[in-house]
Amino acid sequence: MTEELREGLPFVIQLTVFVLAAWVGIEVISKVPQMLHTPLMSGTNAIHGVVLVGAILVLGAAAGGGFETALGIVAVAFGAANVVGGFVVTDRMLQMFKRRPDPPDGEGR
Amino acid sequence: MDAALRADLIQVAYLVAAFCFILGLRWLSSPRTARKGNLVAAVGMAIALVATVADASVETYVWIALAAVVGGAVGAIVARRVQMTAMPQLVALLNGLGGGAAALIALAEYHRESASHAGESLPPVLAVGVMFSAIVGSISFSGSIVAFAKLQELLPGRPITWPGQKALNAIGAAVALGLAVYASFDIADPLLWVAVAIALVLGTAAVLPIGGADMPVVIAFLNACTGLAAAATGFMLDNTLLIIAGTLVGASGTLLTKLMGDAMNRSLANVLFGAFGGGGAAQATGASGEALPVLEISPSDLAAQLVYARRVSIVPGYGLAVAQAQHPVRELADLLGERGVQVSFAIHPVAGRMPGHMNVLLAEADVPYDQLLEMEEANPEFPQTDVVLVIGANDVVNPAARDDPSSPLHGMPILEVDRAETVIVFKRSMATGFAGIENLLFHDPKTRMLFGDARKSLVQLVQEVQAV
Structure with a gap:
């Protein structure tokens, strides 16, 4: 087994984390206005690039084994492109969103 | 630094990263704070990555650095250069990469197990994590690539259908699932590869019949899939940060999918299996x-x-x-x-x-x-x-x-x-x-x-x- 990769968490704890995260996710996002749907999606796209963490762990522990190393390299490259591309493009998008320059009506949406 | 302390510090860094992700998402849901939110999430990601590289189990840095620099550079260049009108394609593509990474991680883990435990069965949690991220990650990968190709007009945007589509997809799904279950009881490398190959075909076959106007639902759905595949790698690697971040994305993708479906008065199943604008709807023209x-x-x-x-x-x-x-x-x-x-x-x-x-x-x-x-x-x-x-x-x-x-x-x-x-x-x-x-x-x-x-x-x- 590859215990050194694992934190050794009991399944129940993992499940707790999963359920709580799902709840937090739904609560936090449920109020997002339509105009932010695309940035939200590309932002969460960048966040699921967190698989890069897993890819690094797998590749880092692949002790010279040619095959695992090869898989790990591709996984790291994919994950890195996902993370960087996702955050950069979301930022590009969001910097375009502007309010009217001099709004006499102060009420935002 | 002593190993236990190092491990604790890494966990603390992961906690900070998870906090940043949640705060980032919260800020992303209001136009005034959205840009800041994205930035906070990116900072969280950076913290997580530094902590991961410091992990004691990481021994080989050269390949990691090389692959990360190449992947990151490509991602940055594409994200900077792409036209705003091509945004749907890019979102689909990035989503596919994440799904692909999750599937590859699962394959690598399975391969490692097969070297030392061939013929034995995987511990249940590990098995579910490996199989879920392998299958769902692959579906998300090929499905996103097809969505990308359709949006980029490399493939026709209209629904592409063939006879027996639903039945074939159902058989494919059943076979992939069966192989995955079998592969977890009898660790042998080729089995999971076959299951992954079927999953890749399945993802392709699922998105090909979907027409352009249904793309908002499909893209949101694939986003949710990749998130959940990432969460599954967390179960597989016992990594709480992966579970939290992947699940957050899974939740948001699911919510968006539902919103989009409601806006068309159609269920997800109807979008995925309806081939709208193909056979079913055509007679209305008359x-x-x-x-x-x-x-x-x-x-x-x-x-x-x-x-x-x-x-x-x-x-x-x-x-x-x-x-x-x-x-x-x-x-x-x-x-x-x-x-x-x-x-x-x-x-x-x-x-x-x-x-x-x-x-x-x-x-x-x-x-x-x-x-x-x-x-x-x-x-x-x-x-x-x-x-x-x-x-x-x-x-x-x-x-x-x-x-x-x-x-x-x-x-x-x-x-x-x-x-x-x-x-x-x-x-x-x-x-x-x-x-x-x-x-x-x-x-x-x-x-x-x-x-x-x-x-x-x-x-x-x-x-x-x-x-x-």
Whole structure:
């Protein structure tokens, strides 16, 4: 087994984390206005690039084994492109969103 | 540093990263804080990555650095260079990469197990994690690539169907699942590879029959899949940060999928298996009578009408993006605004090819976001609106969705533009919309058609308005 990769968490704890995260996710996002749907999606796209963490762990522990190393390299490259591309493009998008320059009506949406 | 302390510090860093992700998402859901939110999430990611590299189990750095630099550079360059109109493709592509990474991680873990434990069975949690991320990650990968190819027009955007589609997909899914279960009880490398290969075909076969207008649902759904695949790698590697971040994305993707489905009055199953606009919906075209009258309007007449209007509403659709007409439309809105006309944009939740597509497109053209109305805000205003300009939209303004129970669109919430004084439809020709459904709005006595390329028509209209 590859215990050194694992934190050794009991399944129940993992499940707790999963359920709580799902709840937090739904609560936090449920109020997002339509105009932010695309940035939200590309932002969460960048966040699921967190698989890069897993890819690094797998590749880092692949002790010279040619095959695992090869898989790990591709996984790291994919994950890195996902993370960087996702955050950069979301930022590009969001910097375009502007309010009217001099709004006499102060009420935002 | 002593190993236990190091491990604790890494966990603390992961906790901080998870906190940043949640805060980032929270800030992403309000326009004032959205940009900051994205930044916070990126900082969280950086913290997580530094902590991971410091993990004691990581021994080989060269390959990691090399792969990360190459992947990151490609991601950065593409994200900087891509046209805003190509945003749906890019979102699909990035999503596919994440899914692919999750599947590869699962394959690598399985391979490692097969070296030391061939013929044995995987511990249950590990098995579920490996199989889920391998299968769902692969489906998300190939599905996203097909969605990308469709949006990039490398593949036709219309639904591609073949006989026995549903049955074949169901058989494929059953076989992949069966192989995955078998592979967890008897660790042997080729088994999971076959399951992954089937999953790749399955993802392709699932997205090919889906037409362009259903893309917002599909892209949101694939986003949820990749998130959950990432969470599964967390179960596999016993990594709480992966579980938290992946689940957050899974939750948001699921929510968006539901929102998009509601906006079309269709369930996810209906989108995935309906091949809308293919066989099922086509017969509806025959229902309408032939040779209904169509009234045209010239740009100069329209310009005069617009200048003397009090309230004008613009309804953009995917056609606006295709014609790259976002800049001329903003010019028109500004010109009319200067003349005291009250101009707003009414945006249907599924207009375009991804959730929020029109908002991004108009933001690129510097349309201030407080000028954009969501469907619920726009509909009560149409009865007091003098002129509605429908540009490159069709099904989302089809009154049949509201009035005709026999229409395949029936029940889909629409922008009720037919309640306005006059409706002007910018259209290339009288061809039916994506769903192949006749739109009686075009034959309404208060409707005028402005045929031609939306961009050219708008440029001409801007000139005419300046001349009035």
